[in-house]
Amino acid sequence: xxxxxxxxxxxxxxxxxxxxxxxxxxxxxxxDELRLLASPRSSGQVIDGLTVRPVSASAFDGIxxxxxxxxxxxxxxxxxxxxxxxxxxxxxxxxxxxxxDVPLVVPEVNWSSVQASDRLFxxxxxxxxxxxxxxxxxxxLGKMRRLxxxxxxxxxGGGAALMDDLVQQTKDLVEGKAxxxxxxxxxYGFNVFSxxxxxxxxxHNEEEAKVMAETRKILDQPTLQLNVTCVRVxxxxxxxxxxxxxxxxxxxxESQVREALARFPGVQVVDDRQGNxxxxxxxxxxxxxxxVGRIRRDLDNPRALSLFVSGxxxxxxxxxxxxxxAEQLLVDRPNGLSAGxxxxxxx
Amino acid sequence: xxxxxxxxxxxxxxxxxxxxxxxxxxxxxxxDELRLLASPRSSGQVIDGLTVRPVSASAFDGIxxxxxxxxxxxxxxxxxxxxxxxxxxxxxxxxxxxxxDVPLVVPEVNWSSVQASDRLFxxxxxxxxxxxxxxxxxxxLGKMRRLxxxxxxxxxGGGAALMDDLVQQTKDLVEGKAxxxxxxxxxYGFNVFSxxxxxxxxxHNEEEAKVMAETRKILDQPTLQLNVTCVRVxxxxxxxxxxxxxxxxxxxxESQVREALARFPGVQVVDDRQGNxxxxxxxxxxxxxxxVGRIRRDLDNPRALSLFVSGxxxxxxxxxxxxxxAEQLLVDRPNGLSAGxxxxxxx
Numbered sequence: 001x002x003x004x005x006x007x008x009x010x011x012x013x014x015x016x017x018x019x020x021x022x023x024x025x026x027x028x029x030x031x032d033e034l035r036l037l038a039s040p041r042s043s044g045q046v047i048d049g050l051t052v053r054p055v056s057a058s059a060f061d062g063i064x065x066x067x068x069x070x071x072x073x074x075x076x077x078x079x080x081x082x083x084x085x086x087x088x089x090x091x092x093x094x095x096x097x098x099x100x101d102v103p104l105v106v107p108e109v110n111w112s113s114v115q116a117s118d119r120l121f122x123x124x125x126x127x128x129x130x131x132x133x134x135x136x137x138x139x140x141l142g143k144m145r146r147l148x149x150x151x152x153x154x155x156x157g158g159g160a161a162l163m164d165d166l167v168q169q170t171k172d173l174v175e176g177k178a179x180x181x182x183x184x185x186x187x188y189g190f191n192v193f194s195x196x197x198x199x200x201x202x203x204h205n206e207e208e209a210k211v212m213a214e215t216r217k218i219l220d221q222p223t224l225q226l227n228v229t230c231v232r233v234x235x236x237x238x239x240x241x242x243x244x245x246x247x248x249x250x251x252x253x254e255s256q257v258r259e260a261l262a263r264f265p266g267v268q269v270v271d272d273r274q275g276n277x278x279x280x281x282x283x284x285x286x287x288x289x290x291x292v293g294r295i296r297r298d299l300d301n302p303r304a305l306s307l308f309v310s311g312x313x314x315x316x317x318x319x320x321x322x323x324x325x326a327e328q329l330l331v332d333r334p335n336g337l338s339a340g341x342x343x344x345x346x347x
Numbered sequence: 348x349x350x351x352x353x354x355x356x357x358x359x360x361x362x363x364x365x366x367x368x369x370x371x372x373x374x375x376x377x378x379d380e381l382r383l384l385a386s387p388r389s390s391g392q393v394i395d396g397l398t399v400r401p402v403s404a405s406a407f408d409g410i411x412x413x414x415x416x417x418x419x420x421x422x423x424x425x426x427x428x429x430x431x432x433x434x435x436x437x438x439x440x441x442x443x444x445x446x447x448d449v450p451l452v453v454p455e456v457n458w459s460s461v462q463a464s465d466r467l468f469x470x471x472x473x474x475x476x477x478x479x480x481x482x483x484x485x486x487x488l489g490k491m492r493r494l495x496x497x498x499x500x501x502x503x504g505g506g507a508a509l510m511d512d513l514v515q516q517t518k519d520l521v522e523g524k525a526x527x528x529x530x531x532x533x534x535y536g537f538n539v540f541s542x543x544x545x546x547x548x549x550x551h552n553e554e555e556a557k558v559m560a561e562t563r564k565i566l567d568q569p570t571l572q573l574n575v576t577c578v579r580v581x582x583x584x585x586x587x588x589x590x591x592x593x594x595x596x597x598x599x600x601e602s603q604v605r606e607a608l609a610r611f612p613g614v615q616v617v618d619d620r621q622g623n624x625x626x627x628x629x630x631x632x633x634x635x636x637x638x639v640g641r642i643r644r645d646l647d648n649p650r651a652l653s654l655f656v657s658g659x660x661x662x663x664x665x666x667x668x669x670x671x672x673a674e675q676l677l678v679d680r681p682n683g684l685s686a687g688x689x690x691x692x693x694x
Contacts, residue, residue: 150497150589199620203643225647229589242497242576273546296550300572
């Protein structure tokens with residue numbers, strides 16, 4: 001099986017799609033045939049010598065494993081087709097994340113939620129993954145009852161077009177010209193704005209709602225309290241998060257926290273108080289590990305502890321986490337990723 | 348008196364110093380003689396036709412009112428001299444902020460803390476002022492017991508040199524060159540880093556410690572709990588803050604909060620959920636008002652409420668607040684700002 005995997009990537013021309021291709025090479029992912037797919041509009045491009053084909057009813061014929069990263073609408077449309085064709089689907093969109101029957105997985109955190117019969121896997125929101133990587137290692141140190149999170153999100157979450165827009169606006173600004181936002185809803189160069197997803201009646205945007213709901217599902221802790229503020233900053237491809245955790249009891253000591261984080265796979269502690277060196281996008285960009293630092297107990301609330309985190313939005317926040325799900329499946333299912341055609345029941 | 352005020356500015360060549368000069372003109376501040384002062388190193392420049400003189404023992408002779416913005420060390424050295432000369436001093440540095448005998452003032456918030464005999468006034472830290480402008484209007488709606496704050500701080504807090512450094516680094520980056528930080532401790536273009544003041548044994552940096560201590564003093568609430576994370580973002584001259592307030596009882600309704608904020612002088616509510624328009628540095632830069640939005644009650648904690656705030660660091664965060672202190676003194680003390688020479692007792 002390992003030497004005969006037929007893999008499809010839907011959304012191959014996007015920012016996350018490109019990362020998949022790099023990761024397959026870097027990690028020697030066992031691919032026999034790679035099929036690049038995109039919407040009809042984006043198809044036709046040639047990437048690494050492969051022509052990107054338009055997604056269609058027959059596009060998943062013979063495919064063992066499909067990575068989806070083309071938005072929730074396309075996932076809802078094509079995941080049932082791919083599953084029906086017998087493929088295992090790892091979906092980076094929000095389409096199935098909150099479906100009870102679909103595991104929402106950060107492999108280091110909740111692999112135990114995966115069942116042998118699962119064929120469709122949801123990759124969490126980028127902020128959720130980066131948050132989870134920082135807090136999951138602390139579960140053994142005490143029960144968490146509340147998280148307060150403010151994000152510093154990069155352009156890559158809005159895709160390659162937003163990254164290009166940020167660069168062009170910034171060029172214009174340093175040259176003394178007026179910036180002309182193409183895809184960003186506001187001036188983005190040298191600016192900060194509240195995450196531009198729709199706001200619900202409670203005043204929370206969609207991004208915040210995702211982080212709250214997904215975190216509860218992944219931690220399997222429906223009563224966990226969350227307060228999340230999602231904000232874009234003019235950074236290209238790594239997110240930061242300022243996190244305050246409240247425990248049921250006294251917050252653990254900083255040394256215990258540092259130790260638990262350092263032991264956790266995929267986490268790197270960057271917490272040099274003397275050198276004033278903490279997690280930064282310039283260090284986390286292009287890195288697989290999530291960087292965690294500014295580890296400190298709250299001075300006034302004995303149950304609280306704060307962290308500052310940075311992780312690559314396109315890697316651990318998206319493509320890498322999806323590839324890791326596939327890699328773990330290869331370990332767990334040596335006789336084949338999928339038993340055969342199945343039907344998706346919800347969406 | 349109003350037509351005969353002799354005013355000195357120490358630190359006239361700095362980013363805040365320049366704002367003082369603009370504000371004097373814009374606000375028709377009643378100046379008879381303006382004396383620009385700086386360290387010997389920075390003196391000699393000509394600004395608006397005035398030669399910047401080196402600060403000296405006689406530099407404050409005849410001065411009624413001195414604005415200091417040249418760092419804490421220079422304030423400690425020269426404030427006693429200026430006071431001894433009979434001047435009233437409004438100090439933008441941290442030198443005297445926590446002195447019991449020195450009022451730490453945001454005029455809209457705690458003018459009542461000023462006594463008739465006060466001759467030395469401390470201007471709070473920029474983050475403190477912007478935070479206070481957003482939360483002080485809510486005091487009437489319920490007692491606050493805790494604030495959780497994450498900042499998005501601009502380059503101007505590090506002075507004109509850091510602003511220039513950010514622009515130059517960004518230019519290099521968009522041209523594909525390696526950035527060469529001159530004054531920033533890390534790459535600053537397209538990056539985010541933890542505030543680069545020294546970290547104490549508790550893991551908090553000096554900026555965070557200032558915001559916590561100053562907020563308690565200004566609100567005259569020594570037991571107020573604070574959790575503050577100070578972070579620099581690549582923005583030129585306006586700070587943002589993500590603020591969660593916990594009240595002793597149930598948090599007030601959003602409509603009450605919006606009303607209280609809208610009524611408060613110096614605050615502008617920017618909270619357009621439909622248009623996804625909230626406070627941003629691009630809107631607050633160059634504005635006197637502090638912009639407040641993202642007003643929403645916590646979904647899980649009935650005592651908590653969150654806000655997102657943006658304010659110009661050089662204006663309300665520094666020079667404007669100092670000028671407003673002086674303006675209020677002119678109203679309160681029609682017969683003269685200062686009764687005569689006094690001695691500074693601590694520092």
